[in-house]
Amino acid sequence: MNDAAAYRATGLRYPRFKKHFTEFIGIGDNGHLWVDGLDTVALAERYGTPLFVTSENQFRHNYRKFRDAFQKHYPGTVEILFANKSNNGLAVRYIMNQEGAGGDAFGHNELYLALFSGVDPKKLVLNGSNKGVKEIEMAVANGVCINIDAMDELDLIEAAANRLGRDVDVGIRVKLLLEALASRPGAAFHGVGTIAAQARSHKWGMTFDQTVELVRRIQGMPRLKLKELSYHLSRMDNKADDFAIMARDLVDWSAQIRDKTGWTPPYLDLGGGWAWGRPEGHGPGGVDTDEVASFDAYASAVSAAVQEQCKKHSLPLPGLKIEPGRAIAASTTVTLGRVGAVKEWPGVKKWVNVDCSTNHLIRVIIAHWHYHIVAANKADVPATESVSIVGPLCSQDEIGQARKLPPLVRGDLVAMLDTGSYAESTGARFNAELMPATVIVNGDAVDVTTERERISDVIGRYRVPPRLIAGSFAGS
Numbered sequence: 001m002n003d004a005a006a007y008r009a010t011g012l013r014y015p016r017f018k019k020h021f022t023e024f025i026g027i028g029d030n031g032h033l034w035v036d037g038l039d040t041v042a043l044a045e046r047y048g049t050p051l052f053v054t055s056e057n058q059f060r061h062n063y064r065k066f067r068d069a070f071q072k073h074y075p076g077t078v079e080i081l082f083a084n085k086s087n088n089g090l091a092v093r094y095i096m097n098q099e100g101a102g103g104d105a106f107g108h109n110e111l112y113l114a115l116f117s118g119v120d121p122k123k124l125v126l127n128g129s130n131k132g133v134k135e136i137e138m139a140v141a142n143g144v145c146i147n148i149d150a151m152d153e154l155d156l157i158e159a160a161a162n163r164l165g166r167d168v169d170v171g172i173r174v175k176l177l178l179e180a181l182a183s184r185p186g187a188a189f190h191g192v193g194t195i196a197a198q199a200r201s202h203k204w205g206m207t208f209d210q211t212v213e214l215v216r217r218i219q220g221m222p223r224l225k226l227k228e229l230s231y232h233l234s235r236m237d238n239k240a241d242d243f244a245i246m247a248r249d250l251v252d253w254s255a256q257i258r259d260k261t262g263w264t265p266p267y268l269d270l271g272g273g274w275a276w277g278r279p280e281g282h283g284p285g286g287v288d289t290d291e292v293a294s295f296d297a298y299a300s301a302v303s304a305a306v307q308e309q310c311k312k313h314s315l316p317l318p319g320l321k322i323e324p325g326r327a328i329a330a331s332t333t334v335t336l337g338r339v340g341a342v343k344e345w346p347g348v349k350k351w352v353n354v355d356c357s358t359n360h361l362i363r364v365i366i367a368h369w370h371y372h373i374v375a376a377n378k379a380d381v382p383a384t385e386s387v388s389i390v391g392p393l394c395s396q397d398e399i400g401q402a403r404k405l406p407p408l409v410r411g412d413l414v415a416m417l418d419t420g421s422y423a424e425s426t427g428a429r430f431n432a433e434l435m436p437a438t439v440i441v442n443g444d445a446v447d448v449t450t451e452r453e454r455i456s457d458v459i460g461r462y463r464v465p466p467r468l469i470a471g472s473f474a475g476s
């Protein structure tokens with residue numbers, strides 16, 4: 001891989017495969033799919049299926065590559081805040097902490113998990129459109145910056161700060177108009193409309209006038225320290241220029257807000273939504289294609305836009321916060337499923353049933369259909385068939401349509417690549433299915449980082465009111 005040479009210096013040990021899908025995932029000499037130093041066929045036998053297999057070093061590699069791109073191009077401070085929602089396994093958070101990453105947390109539990117992992121609270125931001133008192137208090141108590149996203153949220157924050165006797169950093173999540181994207185078609189995932197129309201219709205962000213009002217009110221609240229304006233271009237596009245348009249608009253808002261209030265944002269938080277791709281042309285379909293901008297292209301375009309607009313408005317260069325989720329997490333993980341019944345309607349369609357389901361990949365599928373499917377135990381056998389990979393649910397449960405794969409039989413193993421973001425963290429339990437286990441691999445070391453769910457985890461939450469028990473048996 002091209003990147004490997006550059007990153008060897010960092011101490012990560014890069015495996016060599018017959019064919020690489022990513023730096024740490026590829027086809028080994030035995031023709032099986034490997035994650036770093038381990039054969040996925042052996043992992044499936046040892047830990048069972050369905051199974052998420054994550055490469056620790058791919059996480060580290062992706063993070064470093066993303067961070068380095070922005071640090072190379074931007075002359076000011078850059079903080080990378082991993083979007084915890086994309087993969088909120090606790091072990092992943094530890095990896096990100098070791099790398100020095102901050103985090104974007106949504107809601108009480110994500111914030112709790114991040115703090116529990118020992119991340120520096122000053123590197124976290126709390127986002128959310130309807131924050132509750134509990135999570136606001138936790139943020140204030142721990143010194144986490146809160147991005148305000150409702151007018152009366154400000155009162156809740158001030159009350160918490162006064163109650164706890166603590167100062168609190170705050171930002172404001174804004175609703176940019178993105179005029180320059182008003183004629184560009186939006187992502188199918190978000191429904192109809194242009195990128196600008198889709199972005200405006202989201203629940204997120206405060207209008208310009210509301211932002212000015214918030215700033216003025218905060219200026220009269222001694223415990224609140226204004227730190228940033230934030231915007232998240234939500235999974236709209238994969239072109240670097242569009243992110244530069246967003247960054248330009250955000251600097252323009254900063255200048256207008258300064259003119260009205262005298263406050264200049266020390267930080268701009270540019271959110272997530274950075275698409276990702278892979279050089280082999282295995283880039284995901286839908287929004288994420290193999291034509292996706294590189295991290296370097298994003299960083300260069302955004303950095304130039306911020307510098308240019310700051311100069312134009314005589315603004316000091318702000319620090320940047322960036323919240324990548326999928327760009328770091330997606331390519332780190334494969335989901336393994338064991339083949340069961342194989343069924344054919346001759347000449348029409350062939351279905352290969354596996355034991356993992358859309359429950360485990362739901363958001364990956366809804367958002368982009370973007371993962372690649374490989375026969376893990378026959379990874380270098382020519383793909384001579386076009387099959388539909390389906391799971392066991394009573395819905396259509398189609399995990400992959402018309403996927404090119406070698407002939408598969410019961411007992412074979414398939415791997416859904418690129419399922420490290422929004423798979424485990426959005427898993428569902430339709431048909432009372434149990435959630436898979438996750439293992440994290442580093443070289444030839446492997447550890448379970450999420451235990452496989454048990455039936456007691458599912459039925460343990462159910463209650464049957466005594467009157468229903470009585471109604472079932474008494475008098476029968």
Ligand SMILES: Cc1ncc(COP(=O)(O)O)c(C=O)c1O
Nearest residue numbers: 083232272273274323324325326
């Ligand atoms: C505020 C915010 N930041 C970052 C992200 C991460 O987005 P992505 O995984 O597309 O980079 C999200 C995703 O929903 C988000 O809402």
